[in-house]
Amino acid sequence: MSAPLFLFATVAGTDIAMPTDELEAVVHLGEIMPIARTAPQVRGLAALRSRVLTVIDVRTLVTGDLTEMGRAPLAIVAEVEGHTYGLLIDRVSDICPVEGGMLPVRGRVGAAWESYAKGMILFENRLHLAVSIPDFIRQQALSAAA
Amino acid sequence: MDDLLGDFVAETLENLETLSGEVIAWETDPSDRDRLDAFFRFFHTVKGSCGFLNLPRVEKLAHRAEDVLAAIRTGDRTPDPHTISAVLAVMDRIGDIARAYGDNLPVPAEDGDEALLDALTAAPVAPAPVEELVGEVELDDGSARTLPSTPRERAPRTIRISLSLIDQLMNAVSxxxxARNELSRKLRDTNADPDVEGSFERLSACVADMRDMVSKTRMQRVDRLFTALPRMVRDLSQDLGKKVELVLEGGDVEMDREMIEMVLDPLTHIVRNALDHGLETPIERMAAGKTETGHVRIAARQSGNQIVIEVVDNGRGIATENLVAKALRLKLIGENEAAGMTHAEKLALIFHAGLSTAEQVSAISGRGVGMDVVRTNVERIGGVVTLDSTVGRGTIIQLRVPMTLTIIPGLILRCGTELFAIPRGNVIELLHENSAMVTVENVAGARVATIRGLRYSVVDLEHLLGREREHVEGGARTLMLVGSPTGVPYALGVDAVENHEELVIRPASPVVMAAGIFAGMTLPDNGRPMLLLDPAGIAQVADLPMELDKSEAVQAELQQRLEEKQAQTIPALQFVEKGGQHRLIPLDTVERIEDLPAALFGVTEGQQFVRLQDRLVRVANPGTINDELVKTLHLKVGGQEICYVVEDxxxxxxxxxRPHLRVRTHGIAGVVSHEGQHLEVIDAHALFAGQAADNDSGATAPGTCLIAGLADDPWMRTILAPLLVQAGYDVRDAGTPEIEASHGPAVLLCDNGAGQDDGVGEGHGPAMPIIRLRAQADADMRDPHQSIYRYDRASLLAAVDGALRRQAA
Incomplete structure (x- = not known):
């Protein structure tokens, strides 16, 4: 079997990596329509051709701050439990196969990322935090329900 | 998963689903060779495939069942209930195993198999007591009305397509x-030449057609909803020791696939209730002077863009006094309140959480999940549940659900810079805040709108959304009077209502739904996502008081306003008579507008005709033909045709x-004022009756005319209903649930051929007079109903008038 593919991105200064089979695309979003009465990380709705994405700010989830959105914010498109989401991130660096895949977590992950840490990925001689996209959706669904 | 195995699983499960409906029918009539053969083939096929796929366990099960069925085929065994149960058990086991393969789940343990097989081969033991318990289930799938020469309709040719492919197709079409809309905007901006626009129009039409067709792929026959029911009813009636005859009707009605899935649970629950709590045991039934076998009828039909599913049983009915007592005990209502409740209000208590009439909670209907959950689930998909019951006679439960979840008519409203949609069905009325009919007051912080003497809570949408309310100079805000079928209506304040549109609604993600005020989202043609407001959710989030204003005037007013809104206008064609005056005719009656050569017109025995292809069609307003080409309206209703010569x-x-002025003379039904003009409305009924209406101006008795099939029969809708309305009667569809609530005299009109199946005479009580109308002018001597020729206006109106007067007396 060939080595698993990972997407490498940056959120709030942290390098993260996620398996590419969890996501569909990385796009620049157009206009985002805000939604009232929702959790702070729900930034709004955006149209991607005929699909409507619920835009989730990953930075808000981990730090509580809002990502500053330029003209065309960058988002990862992913489908979780039948709904399509756009996850706002700061930067995407690469998509690469990683020989050996995920490594176990070492050290103590900070409180912000603790609930999202799946493992670590060694890529270009640097460690990236391995995360899973559905976690960002489910965790906040829980917090919204609370 | 292996492709071959996947195919085997899908095919087996599909066959099982089809067969589960058949087995009960076969049991009722064991001599039915076709059905027996069908089962035999099923096991034979499974056996064959399993041999090929090397699944020895399933092969063994199928093989033994096949042997038993073969014995029945040769007459060596009789299909007694014991054997049937054993065969069913084997079918279930095969289904379980197949499903486990399909979902990659652990396969059920093998130890049970032997017992099943033993039961299969065992000689029928002590059949007598078993027989007593067997539920009798009869199937009537409503196909009896199709051609008798082909007892089983050949199923249309189909192929299997994965759902995700259809969803992708849907997305691609969207x-x-x-893209088409974008192109259209660009074409408009650049003033493209007409040639290009022509091509674009053609493309547009194709795209629209395609969108329609793709939406249709999502439709499924209600049969799918019904397939599991016969089996469930059989098993349940056996467990309960009750005899049940199940009748299923309207399986060919179509609704959205998702909708079917959403309705399945509530329907199953209602049927279980009917069997468990509704129907009595054979002994109780005999004691009550009823037939030993209870009836449960489940009928689906389409009514506009809604699907109505009715579950009717003739069991013991709901004892309202028990409900009231329990509600009192649980302090849901007070003593005074209970004393003033109507029968319908008492029945409605059953929808309260925690109220179940049964003395004990049984294993069948279970505990916890009650009618309140049924109602919540049905309302969540935009539906309504109504219930009527007579002690000792039975219960009718009606589910009304939209045909599709995905496309609804909506109003687009603006709140600040944001746009929202709201289902049009929930909006009772739109008013400007500065209208003379409205006063809005602040009472200790509560905003209250008084509209025509009735008070409503006001919710400002901005407030709810946590937005600043913009102050627009001179711009009056709009108040939408919003109501759900069960909640208390309230006024929703918004900046403006922009327009209305058919909206394709898709579910919003859980984080968005968590806000509690949205029902879904939509992407209008401009490409900007929009949220659909949930009227019931808004009332909840805004924490509006929920008690109903009980006074009858309030209820009557609301009812009337709803009706006015529904039946206010019909489209009409405005045309110019030869003499120059402008007149109106209901658009539904006009089949087409045609320029006919004068040569086609002729006169026979004083009657003017026009020749259309090979038919002669009567000219309604004979006159001299001067022009070479004569402009005519081709009117057609229910197979009858008439030409009407016009100038333009x-x-x-x-x-x-309801015309503004009612006159009844020389083929005119009334006068409508429209944009300063007074237009005479052609009396379409008189036209088709072939005679000018009599000058009858006698006062009519007040009352309600219920018309069976009003929604479906064009003649009823476009000819009969306007005639009765113009004569001063209230007209309603006999199928609507509000009838029970209507007071005063009423009469039911229906087609002479209509019977119990069409809902005629059902639930209206024996006191309801029925007037039957026939399409043929001559009376049939064998006709038992003394029907009236439907164009015999004088007799028709006299019959209605007479029936209502007799009732009022």
Whole structure:
């Protein structure tokens, strides 16, 4: 079997990596329509051709701050439990196969990322935090329900 | 998963689903060779495939069942209930195993198999007591009305397609629509030449057709909803020791696939209730002077863009006093309140959480999940549950659900810079805040709108959304009177209502739904996502007081306003008579507008005709033909055709169904004032009756005319209903649930051929007079109903008048 593919991105200064089979695309979003009465990380709705994405700010989830959105914010498109989401991130660096895949977590992950840490990925001689996209959706669904 | 195995699983499960409906029918009539053969083939096929796929366990099961069925085929065994149960058990086991393979789940343990097989081969033991318990289930799938020469309709040719492919197709078509809209905008901006626009129009039409067709792929026959029921009823009636005859009707009605899935649970629950709590045991039934076998009828039909599913049983009915007592005990209502409740209100208590009439909670209907959950689930998909019951006679439960979840008519409203949609069905009325009919007051912080003497809570949408309310100079805000079928209506304040549109609604993600005020989202053609407001959710989030204003005036007013809104106008064609005056005719009656050569017109025995292809069609307004080409309206209703010669066609307008001035003379039904003009409305009924209406101006008795099939029969809708309305009667569809609530005299009109199946005479009580109308002019001597020729206006109106007067007396 060939080595698993990972997407490498940056959120709030942290390098993260996620398996590419969890996501569909990385796009620049157009206009985002805000939604009232929702959790702070729900930034709004955006149209991607005929699909409507619920835009989730990953930075808000981990730090509580809002990502500053330029003209065309960058988002990862992913489908979780039948709904399509756009996850706002700061930067995407690469998509690469990683020989050996995920490594176990070492050290103590900070409180912000603790609930999202799946493992670590060694890529270009640097460690990236391995995360899973559905976690960002489910965790906040829980917090919204609370 | 292996492709071959996947195919085997899908095919087996599909066959099982089809067969589960058949088995009960076969049991009722064991001599039915076709059905027996069908089962035999099923096991034979499974056996064959399993041999090929090397699944020895399933092969063994199928093989033994096949042996038993073969013995029945040769007459060596009789299909007694014991054997049937054993065969069913084997079928279930095969289904379980197949499903486990399909979902990659652990396969059920093998130890049970032997017992099943033993039961299969065992000689029928002590059949007598078993027989007593067997539920009798009869199937009537409503196909009896089709051609008798082909007892089983050949199923249309189909192929299997994965759902995700259809969803992708749907998305692709939506993308295409958006691209078309973009192109359309660009064409408008650049003033493209007409040739290009022509091509674009053609493309547009194709895209629209395609969108329609793709939406249809999502439709499924209600049969799917019904397939599991016979089996469930059989098993349940056996467990309960009750005898049940199940009748299923309207399986060919179509609704959205998702909708079917959403309705399945509530329907199953209602049927279980009917069997468990509704129907009595054979002994109780005999004691009550009823037939030993109870009836449960489940009928689906389409009514407009709604699907109505009715579950009717003739069991013991619901004891309202028990409900009231329990509600009192649980302090849901007070003593005074209980004393003033109507029968319908008492029945409605059953929808309260925690109220179940049964003395004990049984294993069948279970505990916890009650009618309140049924109602919540049905309302969540935009439906309504109504219930009626007579102690000792039985219960009728009606589910009304939209045909599709995905496309609804909506109003687009603006709140600040944001746009929202709201289902049009929930909006009772739109008013400007500065209208003379409205006063809005602040009472200790509570905003209250008084509209025509009735008070409503006001919710400002901005407030709810946590937005600043913009102050627009001179711009009056709009109040939408919003109501759900069960909640208390309230006024929703918004900046403006922009327009209305058919909206394709898709589910919003859980984080968005968590806000509690949204029902879904939509992507209009401009490509900007929009949220659909949930009226019930808004009332909840805004924490509005929920008690109903009980006074009857309030209820009557609301009812009337709803009705006015529904039946206010019909489209009408405005045309110019030869003499120059402008007149109106209901648009539904106009089949087409045609220029006919004068040579086609002729006169026979004083009657003027026009020749259309090989038919002669009567000219309604004979006169001299001067022009070479004669402009005519081709009128057609229910197979009857008439030509109406006109000078020209002017416009299509919305005409109030009740004319502003009622006159009844020389083929005119009334006068409508429209944009300063007074337009005479052609009496379409008189036209088709072939005679000018009599000058009858006698006062009519007040009352309600219920028409069976009003929604479906064009003649009823476009000819009969306007005639009765113009004569001063209230007209309603006999199928609507509000009838029970209506007071005063009423009469039911129906087609002479209509019977119990069409809902005629059902639930209206024996006191309801029925007037039957026939399409043939001559009376049939064998006709038992003394029907009236439907164009015999004098007799028809006299019969209605007489029936209502007799009732009022």
């Amino acid at each position: 993308d295409m629509v958006l 066609v002017a416009d299509i307008i919305d005409m109030p169904i």
